[in-house]
């Protein structure tokens with residue numbers, strides 16, 4: 722093996738060791754991060770489902786990615802809202818525009834209650850609702 726190859730092996734092994742040492746902390750951190758995101762979303766969404774407007778205690782609250790992860794959405798706070806399990810299931814992997822076109826009531830509530838989402842998402846929701854109601 723060349724000297725270069727050896728160096729690379731050595732470096733990657735130490736990187737793996739570092740990652741392994743950090744893993745437990747990262748897990749705890751990730752769980753706390755998720756909890757913090759949920760609490761922030763609950764506060765911003767007025768402790769209700771932003772789609773059907775039902776009031777939600779924490780244990781019945783689910784986090785919904787407005788622009789679904791499966792369609793390229795992120796877990797940024799501007800893409801997260803609180804929803805009941807039923808609406809979350811109903812929405813599935815639909816894009817917000819598809820969901821609001823099919824269920825304008827969800828769009829109307831979303832515009833009213835999803836106060837902290839990215840403004841492009843709100844704009845799209847408003848447009849989808851008015852198109853759905855005009856049809």
Ligand SMILES: [Zn+2]
Pocket residue numbers: 770771772773774775804805806807808809
């Ligand atoms: Zn709901």
